Amino acid sequence: MEQTTSSTISNNNSDRPFPTLPNEITLLILSYLNQQTRIKILRVSKAFRNIVYTPTLWRETIVYNTRGFGSEALEILKRVHSLSARASGLDDEFVRKLVMGLPGQSLRVLDLSVNDITDKTVFYIGNHCPNLQKLFLEGCEEITDIKPLIHLSTHLNTLILSYCSELLDFTIADLVSPVLGENLSKLDLDGCHRLTDGWVLPMKGM
Known part of the structure; x- marks a missing residue:
């Protein structure tokens, strides 16, 4: 504490x-x-x-519903380390407010699964959460591009993208390359039906 x-x-x-x-x-x-x-x-x-x-009491937090979530509540989360907002109705703008400044710096684990978020959220996370270790985006069907997560390669070890059904090979190729993906120990792409075996090629030699 x-x-x-x-x-x-x-x-x-x-x-x-x-x-x-x-x-x-x-x-x-x-x-x-x-x-x-x-x-x-x-x-x-x-x-x-x-x-x-x-804020120190909210290091590990679960958000059940983001509707009506005001600036006071965001202030509480300014030093959160682990946040689960699975199926909580959040959107890109909520994520932007959440990760800007101290919250993004503090986050180690983030679960945004089953929300109507887009590539904007991936951009915000990739550019404002440098210490993130685990990221869960399961069932976020509007996400098409995860390239901004390359910025997290120093710490990111778990990435769950199952049923992000719009992902294409080129969006993950760099992320899983031998150089950038060396710390990634768990990658879940179950249900990403548009991916081919082409994305596996950069992993040779890992």
Whole structure:
């Protein structure tokens, strides 16, 4: 858990969910709770709401529905390491807002499967998530070009593209080349029916 200081957490009695406990201790307790429980707790009082919204509690986050997801919620995710937004109704614009700045720098695992996202999302991820290690885009049928992910080749080890049915050979050839694909240990292309065995050729020698 990220270290917190008195400059980031107020310990005035009125700001403490538990008046006899420093907020640092309360944060430690909350860090052991799952996301759904924390969401319930934030409704108890303003003091609980303020402390539950501390970004360090949201390192691993599940987004169930992005409709109505405002700037305050995006602020909470600014230091998220693992984000699952599978089938959550997100679009390219949401991804753009999410990965710009600190969120993109922090992300290690990102699951955007089964959403109506396009090549714009791939561009945003490729250019703003340099430390991404695992990317899940299963069932994103409007994605046709994943070449921008080349920028992630230093860290990316898992790429799930199953049922991205519009992908073509040339879009993944560079990504799986011996030089750029050396860290890629898992690549799932099940259901990508437009691919031929042509994309395998760059992998010779790996």
